[in-house]
Amino acid sequence: AQSVTQLGSHVSVSEGALVLLRCNYSSSVPPYLFWYVQYPNQGLQLLLKYTTGATLVKGINGFEAEFKKSETSFHLTKPSAHMSDAAEYFCAVSAYSSASKIIFGSGTRLSIRP
Amino acid sequence: GAVVSQHPSWVICKSGTSVKIECRSLDFQATTMFWYRQFPKQSLMLMATSNEGSKATYEQGVEKDKFLINHASLTLSTLTVTSAHPEDSSFYICSAYSPQASTDTQYFGPGTRLTVL
Numbered sequence: 001a002q003s004v005t006q007l008g009s010h011v012s013v014s015e016g017a018l019v020l021l022r023c024n025y026s027s028s029v030p031p032y033l034f035w036y037v038q039y040p041n042q043g044l045q046l047l048l049k050y051t052t053g054a055t056l057v058k059g060i061n062g063f064e065a066e067f068k069k070s071e072t073s074f075h076l077t078k079p080s081a082h083m084s085d086a087a088e089y090f091c092a093v094s095a096y097s098s099a100s101k102i103i104f105g106s107g108t109r110l111s112i113r114p
Numbered sequence: 115g116a117v118v119s120q121h122p123s124w125v126i127c128k129s130g131t132s133v134k135i136e137c138r139s140l141d142f143q144a145t146t147m148f149w150y151r152q153f154p155k156q157s158l159m160l161m162a163t164s165n166e167g168s169k170a171t172y173e174q175g176v177e178k179d180k181f182l183i184n185h186a187s188l189t190l191s192t193l194t195v196t197s198a199h200p201e202d203s204s205f206y207i208c209s210a211y212s213p214q215a216s217t218d219t220q221y222f223g224p225g226t227r228l229t230v231l
Contacts, residue, residue, distance in 0.1 A: 036222075043120075043207055043224040044158075090157060099146055099211050102220065104158045 002027045002093045004105035012111040019063075019078040021108050023091030026072065033074040034092040034102065035065055044090070050074065061085070086112045116142045118210045120223035127198055128231055135193045135226045137208030143188035144210035148220065149181075152205040164191055198230045 007022040025031055032051050036044040048059025055067040065076045074091060091105040117140040127133050137147060146165050150158040162178075164170040164185035172178045180202075182194040191210075195202055205227050209220040 041225075041227070044209075044222040046219060046222075049219060099213070099220075101148060101160050101163055102209075103160070106157045 002031065002095060002103050004091050004093050004103055006089075006091050006105035006108050008108055009106065010109045010111065012113060013081050014113045015083055016080050019076070019081045019085065019110065021076040021089050021091075021110065023065075023074045023076065023105060024072050025074060025091070025093045027093055027095065029095045032094045032100070033065075033067060034094070035059065035063065035074075035076050036090045036092060036104075038088045038090065038107075040087075047076070047089075081110075081112050083112050083114070086110055116140075116210075116212075116221045118144075118208065118221045118223040120206075120208060120226050122226060123224065124227045124229075126229045126231065129199050130197055132194055132196045133198055133228060135195075135206055135208075135228070137191045137193070137210065137223050139189045139210040139212070139221070142210075142212045144191075144212050145188065146211045147185055147191040148209045148211075149183060149191070149193050150207045150209070152207060152225075154205075158207060161193075195228065198228070200230045203228055203230045 003026045005024045034049045035047040047063050048057045050057045050067045058064045063078045089108050092102045094100040094102045119138045121136045149161045152158045161176045162170045162172045164183050166185050166188050170183035185191040207225040209222045211220045
């Protein structure tokens with residue numbers, strides 16, 4: 001069985017500040033891990049994903065995440081927040097491959113203060 | 115990159131009617147498609163998985179007779195909400211997967227907002 005826990009349903013940071021969105025996962029098999037972003041009334045856009053290999057994954061829009069097996073974590077970071085980063089972010093996990101069903105976390109709403 | 119479309123993007127219907135939502139992979143053949151629903155300010159919940167040419171696999175708690183899924187071709191899957199009621203109002207999102215697509219990942223459609231009056 002797999003599950004994802006996102007810590008903090010709402011995170012607010014100042015423009016230019018570090019963004020840190022926390023995600024912990026549980027998986028009985030080697031996981032595929034994802035971060036998606038969703039803007040209001042839109043679908044999902046893949047920010048980045050981890051499958052195997054390098055544990056630091058770089059994604060679009062300056063985001064990156066690090067897979068830490070010992071901590072079962074996959075936190076999302078961005079060094080400097082931009083107003084356009086305000087959105088809902090979902091951490092997700094699947095098993096074995098991208099063809100498997102994806103289990104989503106509850107989501108974290110990121111707000112950016114001017 | 116791979117593109118998935120959904121039609122319609124927004125639909126309003128009366129209680130008791132049926133609504134069909136289409137999910138199309140525009141530039142790749144999707145061996146597997148997934149249907150999710152998302153209630154306001156909540157996460158996505160997987161409803162069912164469909165493979166082309168076979169019956170869909172529904173998640174626990176999802177009524178297969180109410181949410182009819184057809185995956186008749188490698189580029190099209192449909193979700194029909196039968197006898198819709200206000201509690202079925204939600205945002206429905208599909209995703210499509212093909213190992214031959216540009217990257218080994220699922221591609222999500224833009225979603226369909228269903229409002230049942």
